[in-house]
Amino acid sequence: MLIDDHPLVREGIRGMLRPVPDITVTGDAASGPEGVGLVARERPDIALMDLRMPGGDGVEAIRQIVRTTTTRVIVVTTYEADEDIIPAVEAGAVGYLLKDITPDELADAIRAAHRGDTVLARSAQRALMSRLHHTSVTTPALSEQERTVLAHVAQGMTNAAIGNAMHVSEATVKTYLSRDYDKLTVNDRSAAVAKAIKLGLID
Secondary structure, eight states, rough: OOOOOOOHHHHHHHHHHHTTTOOOOOOOESHHHHHHHHHHHOOOOOOEEEEEEEEEEEHHHHHHHHHHHHOOEEEEESOOOOHHHHHHHHHTSEEEEETTTOHHHHHHHHHHHHOOOEEEHHHHHHHHHHHHTTOOOOOOOOHHHHHHHHHHTTTTTTHHHHHHHSSSSSHHHHHHHHHHHHHHHHHHHHHHHHHHHTTTTTO
């Protein structure tokens, strides 16, 4: 699903994805509220969401979509300031990409998000880390294994790949992630990585 207030952007992304055999654009919306309603009806796997749109805040739309559906939201925007990135990730976006992304990179990001991975543009990673490292907060105590799992998640690795890297079962990885969520008071992988970076627990 495409959610962007610019018709040319929506048509451009649709055109970029049209030749990709395993990705289908099911619809598009021109505002946050319209997108929330369309996602609720169509239930797409992935929503590509702009942030600043007339008629509704993109961050609030992300929050509503994540709260009420299983659709994963990837922000696709021109804005890379920390005041845009952090609220979007905390609202539940699993990705943050810039509109200079190539068609192949966009398709790969959609596939990665569909697998449950986090997808962040390099410039967005830098902005997020810079902003979060300068925030003074209380740091929860994570075990070495719990920090290692989060570091692997930040690199975009799946639970199975993390298990192989750490020589533990996938179920054990899920247990470490569950502990991370509890200790960091978050509900998903993207938020856990963002908060771990914010607290200086991972690079």
